Amino acid sequence: MDLIIYPMLNLRSKKAITRIKKKWGHPYNYNPKYILISRLAEELGWSEDAVKQRIQEERAFLIKNIQYYK
Secondary structure, X not given: OOOOOHHHOOHHHHHHHHOOEOHHHOEOOOOXXXXXXXXXXXXXXXXXXXXXXXXXXXXXXXXXXXXXXX
16 A cells, blocks of 8 residues: 555654554544644645545554554
8 A cells, every 4th residue: 555644744643643552551543633634635635535534544554564664
């Protein structure tokens, strides 16, 4: 899979997108901020829904292959 959005993120967002668990083992649900979605949509020329969907696809890929991207 070609990562389009992941390289455009800063370090804090990259850590958040690959996070799986919170403190004490509670599951972590990743919800990107609206500012991030609107910035990426403007830079890529995509709709906000397409950006959200692509973020979720890349997150699933990164979590599955986490050992290559840490």
